[in-house]
Structure formats: C-alpha cells, structure tokens
Amino acid sequence: MITPNLTGLLANLAGKRVMIVGDVMLDHYTFGAVTRISPEAPVPVVEVISEEYVLGGAGNVALNINALGGHATMLGVIGNDRDGETLSGILATNAVDTVLVHDDRRRTTRKTRIIAQNQQIVRVDRENSEALSPAVVGELLEYIARHGQHHDIVIVSDYGKGVVTRPIMDALRALKGSDGRRPRILVDPKPQNYDLYHDVDILTPNAKEAGEGAGLPCVWPNGPATVGQALFQRLNCRDLLITLGPQGMALFEGRDKARHIPTFARDVFDVTGAGDTVIATLALALAAGAELLDAAVLANHAAGIVVAQVGAATPTLEGLRQAVQERPAPPIAPLPGMG
Ligand SMILES: Nc1ncnc2c1ncn2[C@@H]1O[C@H](COP(=O)(O)OP(=O)(O)OP(=O)(O)O)[C@@H](O)[C@H]1O
Numbered sequence: 001m002i003t004p005n006l007t008g009l010l011a012n013l014a015g016k017r018v019m020i021v022g023d024v025m026l027d028h029y030t031f032g033a034v035t036r037i038s039p040e041a042p043v044p045v046v047e048v049i050s051e052e053y054v055l056g057g058a059g060n061v062a063l064n065i066n067a068l069g070g071h072a073t074m075l076g077v078i079g080n081d082r083d084g085e086t087l088s089g090i091l092a093t094n095a096v097d098t099v100l101v102h103d104d105r106r107r108t109t110r111k112t113r114i115i116a117q118n119q120q121i122v123r124v125d126r127e128n129s130e131a132l133s134p135a136v137v138g139e140l141l142e143y144i145a146r147h148g149q150h151h152d153i154v155i156v157s158d159y160g161k162g163v164v165t166r167p168i169m170d171a172l173r174a175l176k177g178s179d180g181r182r183p184r185i186l187v188d189p190k191p192q193n194y195d196l197y198h199d200v201d202i203l204t205p206n207a208k209e210a211g212e213g214a215g216l217p218c219v220w221p222n223g224p225a226t227v228g229q230a231l232f233q234r235l236n237c238r239d240l241l242i243t244l245g246p247q248g249m250a251l252f253e254g255r256d257k258a259r260h261i262p263t264f265a266r267d268v269f270d271v272t273g274a275g276d277t278v279i280a281t282l283a284l285a286l287a288a289g290a291e292l293l294d295a296a297v298l299a300n301h302a303a304g305i306v307v308a309q310v311g312a313a314t315p316t317l318e319g320l321r322q323a324v325q326e327r328p329a330p331p332i333a334p335l336p337g338m339g
C-alpha cells in the first residue's frame with residue numbers, strides 16, 4: 001500500500017534544491033601489497049598499487065542528493081591546497097554547485113587509509129578543527145543570507161571540524177522564503193555541538209549520537225523512546241529520526257508519535273556513509289512534498305541499497321525505484337517503550 005506512493009514520489013525528486021552546510025572531507029584510499037617487514041622498524045612495508053580519492057562527510061551528502069536527481073549546493077570550507085582542489089573537482093564532476101570558502105590558515109580535511117591484503121593497516125588524518133577565522137565565517141553568513149531562502153530545504157552535516165557554529169545556525173533559523181516560511185532545517189549532529197541545534201525541524205542522529213545527546217544509553221528495544229523524549233526536551237526540535245543500524249530507524253513525528261521502521265537491507269557489506277544517504281534522501285523527499293513517514297521509508301530503502309555496496313556509496317534513482325517496487329512493504333510498528 002505504501003509502494004505506489006513512493007514510486008510517484010521518486011518522479012518528483014528531480015531538480016529539488018537542497019543546500020548542505022557542513023564539513024567537507026576528502027577520503028584518500030591507498031591500496032597496496034605487503035611483501036616484507038621494514039628493516040627500520042617492526043612495521044610492514046606497503047608497496048602502492050593504486051590510489052583513489054572520494055568525498056566524505058558533508059560532501060558525500062551532496063553526492064547522494066545529486067545521484068537521486070536533486071540539485072545540491074555545498075557550502076563549506078577548504079584549505080588553500082591541492083586536497084581542496086581535488087575535493088572541489090569531485091563535486092564539480094558530480095554537478096554539485098559549490099560555495100567552498102578558502103581558509104589560508106587551515107588545511108583541507110583528508111583521511112588517508114592504507115589498505116593491503118584487504119585489510120586497513122593505518123589511517124592518517126590531516127585536519128584542523130579549531131575555530132574558523134571571522135572573515136571565513138563572514139563569507140559563509142553572507143552566502144546564507146543572500147541565497148539560503150532559494151533552497152527548498154537545508155541540511156546541516158556536522159562532522160565537528162568547525163563550519164557549524166552558533167552564528168551559522170542562527171542565520172539558518174532566521175531565513176525566510178518568499179512565502180514567509182523558512183526552509184526546513186535537517187541536522188546530522190555531532191554530539192559536542194548539540195546545544196547549537198535547538199528549534200530545528202529534524203535531527204537525524206545515529207543511536208550512539210542520540211544517546212550522547214540525551215545522556216542516556218540508546219539500547220534497543222526501549223532505549224530509543226526514552227532517548228527521543230530527552231532530545232525533544234533538550235532541543236525542542238519538531239521531529240526526530242534516530243537511525244539504529246541493523247534495527248533500522250525510529251521516527252518521531254513530534255514527541256508523542258513514534259514508529260519503528262525495520263531495515264530493508266538484505267546484504268550488508270559496508271555501512272560507511274549510510275547515515276549520509278539517509279539524511280540526503282529524507283531531505284530530497286521532503287523537498288518533493290512527501291509526508292515525513294514516506295520520506296523516512298524511502299530513506300530506509302536508500303540506506304538498504306548503500307550498505308550492500310563497498311565504501312561510502314550513493315544510490316541511483318533506478319536502484320531506488322527497483323528497491324521500492326520489489327521489496328515488500330516493511331512492518332512499521334509503534335516504537336517500543338512509548339508511553
Ligand atoms: N548493519 C546494518 N544492517 C542493516 N541495515 C543497516 C545496518 N547499518 C545501517 N543500516 C541502514 O542504514 C541506516 C543508517 O545507518 P546507521 O544508523 O549506521 O547510521 P550512521 O551511523 O550515521 O552511518 P554513517 O555514520 O556510517 O554514515 C539504518 O537506518 C539502516 O537502514
């Protein structure tokens with residue numbers, strides 16, 4: 001009964017405008033082979049066979065939006081360096097509009113994974129996460145004030161690297177579209193920044209992040225209900241979607257009505273980026289006029305697709321259409337532990 005709805009909804013995703021504000025990152029994969037132990041120290045020597053650059057963090061959310069036919073604008077900060085150029089290049093190749101402010105005092109966030117024999121040997125991070133300079137914040141604020149209202153919806157993708165701050169959140173909350181209403185604000189939170197997210201429309205933490213925000217464990221089956229209530233109390237958000245990994249998701253439509261949507265994933269290879277896919281699909285579906293429950297079910301389908309793929313993958317519109325048509329409607333039930 002839900003399927004015809006969702007199939008119709010898919011046709012409406014095209015061209016919907018989503019602004020993403022957040023921390024962009026470059027994921028760098030180095031694949032190699034280990035044939036010996038170094039004579040210099042007791043560590044393996046990796047001979048590099050290939051390298052790959054992909055987008056992580058907020059940039060991956062933007063790719064998910066465009067992969068589903070939406071029109072993403074990515075607002076973020078990069079350093080004045082080659083990683084910044086690589087990162088902008090990947091966004092441009094994927095037709096994402098970018099407003100990436102250059103900060104001379106920072107380097108572009110890059111995470112290098114060195115992988116040999118299908119095993120990660122080490123991860124090397126290059127990043128700065130201290131406060132942005134006032135000039136950089138000023139440029140972000142100016143863009144938001146001038147162009148923010150032309151988007152159907154705003155995603156805040158906070159990976160705690162410094163883009164998401166109080167002035168930025170205040171500017172987003174202050175937006176007013178031509179109809180007098182502000183674009184809806186969806187937030188993928190970083191626990192250390194919870195106080196910044198009051199009065200937003202929807203928060204999409206995973207279980208761990210939700211638990212940290214509530215100061216309570218978010219353990220299935222009864223944890224999500226309690227944690228949800230604590231988050232509403234703390235943030236006064238309108239709705240809440242807690243993603244629960246293998247348990248799927250808990251959707252709160254306001255604080256009194258909560259449902260459990262089980263995962264649709266059949267094969268799980270790599271859950272990296274599933275949360276990015278959830279918030280991207282949810283936002284695009286809402287921008288297309290979907291009811292929140294339908295948007296969440298669609299996002300759950302999309303997550304089920306990407307967890308079956310390696311790395312931070314993006315779903316395709318066709319893949320999502322197939323999933324919606326072929327998979328049985330999920331048994332959506334009241335969330336355990338509610339009132
Ligand atoms: N192990 C799993 N089995 C089945 N489905 C999963 C699994 N992990 C994730 N999913 C699907 O992906 C969605 C989002 O996953 P999760 O709660 O892990 O988000 P996340 O921790 O924010 O992910 P990430 O930070 O890697 O982007 C879930 O709601 C579910 O639909």
Ligand SMILES: [Mg+2]
Pocket residue numbers: 188206275276
């Ligand atoms: Mg996440």
